[in-house]
Amino acid sequence: MQRPASQGAAGAATAPVLADEPALWKAARRGGEAARARLIEAYLPFVRMLAAKMFAGRIDHDLEFNEYLQFGTIGLIEAVDRFDPGMGNQFKTFAGHRINGAILDGIGQMSEKRTQVNTRRRLQLERGESLRDALDARTGDLFQQLADVAVGLALGYVLDDPVVYYHEDATVADQHYTRVEMTQLRSKMQALVGNLPEKERMVIKYHYLNQVPFAVIAQTMGLTKGRVSQIHNKALALLRRAANAVSACDMVW
CATH class of the missing domain: 1.10.1740.10 (RNA polymerase sigma factor, region 2, helix turn helix motif)
Known part of the structure; x- marks a missing residue:
């Protein structure tokens, strides 16, 4: 991705992000x-x-x-x-x-409404409701449904990390080995997300990477909130299967 004019070369700001x-x-x-x-x-x-x-x-x-x-x-x-x-x-x-x-x-x-639950908590509650609805539906194999719940929790932990990027290729300075491991794991998960079908990829990117609630995603994609929840759960199932298929992935789902 190109840097804005204040941070990069003069021609970088005018170059398109996508070739087309x-x-x-x-x-x-x-x-x-x-x-x-x-x-x-x-x-x-x-x-x-x-x-x-x-x-x-x-x-x-x-x-x-x-x-x-x-x-x-x-x-x-x-x-x-x-x-x-x-x-x-x-x-x-x-x-x-x-x-x-x-x-x-x-x-x-x-700033006038700090008595309400903060953004992170609201999104976590929303994800939990989505996963609970999938379990309540009682369709398919129960073990696979529980595995999808585990993927959802792990995905939230890996992708929804409160690391602040001060520009697109920077990471918070941290010499701990756990930070290196988390960075590597996040990169692997982002690669798996990038291979999802379009709707599933967009829901995961909106919700986990950019903190957008399901209701706003629904408005953006022209769908109902319930449909976005279904796409979210399908994406988690696809990610679980993809992660199991990639031998380089170090996590056990």
């Missing part, structure tokens, strides 16, 4: 859902970078990084839906203002 990005914008403006989804997915790391920069310079330490990330992702989705490539502007410039604005707006709203 101009064609994707044309398709998205014609109502192409697949093109829209690809554009959003491609710019999720850009949101993380901007959210991390704002989090690093924060004055109010009451909010978590995950909340900055969630607000920024919602701003990205709105930017993709409103961007007009025919105006001649670069999308990163257009989206950057809206992502930062969405984070600032979210901070202002959340």
